[in-house]
Amino acid sequence: MSGLKTKHPVIAGLDIGSTKVCFVIGIVNSENKIEIVGVGKAPNAGIRQGVVVNIEATQNSIKKAKEEAELMSGYQVQDAWVGVSGTHIKSFDSKGMIAIKNKEVSQADIDRVIEAAKAVAVPADRQVLHVLPREFKVDTQDGITDPIGMSGVRLEANVHIVTGGQTAINNTIKCVEKSGIKINSLVLDSLAASTSVISEDEKSLGVCVVDMGGGTCNLLYFVNGSVAHTSVIPVGGQHFTHDVAIGLRTPQVSAEQLKIEHGYAMAAQIGENEVIDVQGVGGRKSRSIPKKDLADVLEARAEETLNLIQHDIKMSGLLPMMGSGVVLTGGASQLQGLIEMGEFIFDIPIRKGVPSGVGGLSDVVKTSEYSTAVGLLKHGFNANKDEYLKQSSTHIITDSADSITKKMKDFFGQIF
Template sequence: MDDPIVVGIDIGTTKVCTLVARLEGDRSFRILGVGNVPSQGIRKGTIIDISAASQAVARSVEKAQRTSGLEITSALVSLAGSHVSSVNSRGVAGISGRIIDQYDIDRALEAARAIAIPHAREIIHIIQRGFSIDEQDGIRQPIGMHGYRLEVEAHIITAAAATVANLRQCVEQAGVQVSQFVLNPLASGEVVLTETEQEMGVVVCDIGGGTTDLAIYINGDVWHTMVLAIGGNHITNDIAHGLRLPLTQAEEIKKQYGHAMQREIGEEDLFSIHPFGEEEATQVSRKVLAHIIEARVEEIFQLVMQEIKRSGYDGLLPAGMVLTGGTANLPGIRNLASEITGLPVRVAQPEDLVGLVDQLQSPAYSTSIGLLHWAMYTNSALPSPHGPYQKGGGPNWDTLKDFLKNLLP
């Protein structure tokens, strides 16, 4: 009964999902509570109305407390939005010929972190993505090796400090402390990617309601991340405009009849709608609907491809793209994505869940489940299978304490 309890709150543009889980061993958890509610006050991953957003978070937390029978005091929280950006940096630590330990890695990461970050930005993650010892590249695990000069390559993710502060305030107003922020695609990537894909080179693409979140994994580590302010809500808007429908009806129609490739739909395939200003229901062909959807989805993947090219890693992704997020439910999206990006594509969702899992086996919950994976790695003594992650917020006090102890006579 004393197994640790972990909590993740995924604050998305369309839904807020709080999950409570009990860790069972080092590599699994059981979901005990689910609080899934429609989102409010959030657009494109950023808060536009703090009290509305906070109420949605409070409702979600309350529901998760009720279903689990546990009180929630702190949680890992998802972060997205176009205010997020990332840079790669290098840091060096002198070793003087002895055996390298964790403290040396921390020192090298600390040096990598000392790049000029504008004062209005906050570091969210520092991810180590490979080491070199005395100019020898490609070292995966330096601990236990000899050397004089340890160099780490780090991927540093920063976010607009004010936006992060708003998000933190919104969660705190709901009575919960934020133990750590996790960038959306890094949470989803933990869930939907296999280790082989991460080793070979792969991009995870989480298309939600308001954002499209990308993370590129190469050699088992995260090499690049980005968040685009475009998603499924744009498709719904296009349908609403194109067919002159209220947004709620456009959303329903998208989910019921939508398809991402018009050429796969027959002319005679019809459904009925109630457009503005019409007395009677009218018949619309699914091909017309697919035409509207295809144009927007095409644009999304063109932007995605542009970002991948800009990263410079477009030639390093033999495992292709793994699609997730609610919009990955759209029929035909896999083929269209593959045509536009020229990459192999598969659609993925959380699998092998234990506990209260009814609605969670869907691409929309990859980020929510991913937060629990992160909590599991943070909690366990074992490193994440994909390299340890460091959150921002100062030095590792445990290693510093050990270091200071060594200095004392």
């Protein structure tokens, strides 16, 4: 029977963040679900606010993270779905219109109308990353999500187009290719993250996903199940760490450690008598300080960041459509007390988003900092489902063909 053993399609996600590079490998199991089989993580100093500032450093981090994931999984990977984010991302609405061929909408018509919507003038220094359909209109009927099979003569599409700065994108591509990885496609980080942290119901009710990373907060708004708006706030976890380093006069490395181990966003909830050790700068001795002092510093930055997010939501004009509220994800959303503070600041519901919907080593990737990497796998699988499932059946045929050849060889070997 071993010849009929299924070889599962392998799929990989590469998240090149401002603080870390994360490489995740998954397989598509026999129930067509993704199982995580390998995870690799390496610190990265080559990216600032989503933009490559040092190609070699980024390339080394990518290689390291990939090797670690390959070692853990036992799979060698050639290609990956790669995330992009940063202040260079911009998005806008567009429309396309075509005449329906054969009086009934087919997939080819949908492809053509999306192409027509994409044909808007995009400046030479920007690259289109996604064309995300919002709704279709067949003749006078609007609000259609899936027009296939509908009768009519004219098909219109309202789409949301996401673009990135050409230079930033070219440098990301260069880092990945120089690391020996073929890019399946570039995917907006927050779009990938949303695939792993929110449900279809939340998308339908309206939700704002905030990927709080090291250098930036990337916001993605869903209205009626599809992406309606994106924005970037140039504040992330590194700003919290920097405040702690300055406020408590301690090196960045220990500020980062203090934030993660003892940090809290609401100072009022910290007991007066709790103390922590803080390392001095420039060879000065460590000293004990009230834990509340650390929380005071973090509270100011947390409040400012959440207010900036709230302001962005108000300015987007989409607040009344955010029935499912705000979902905070990304490494910086893990600051203790942040969600509680958000409950005071926001008028809409708030929760933390962690990756879900994958099997295998799901425990290793169940924290918010893996939302993008896990989302890249899920997004990649959804975008190319037919191809991955075909690989699975091809492998079965190849395996069985191999096993038949082997059996024939064994058989003839016994005769001669």
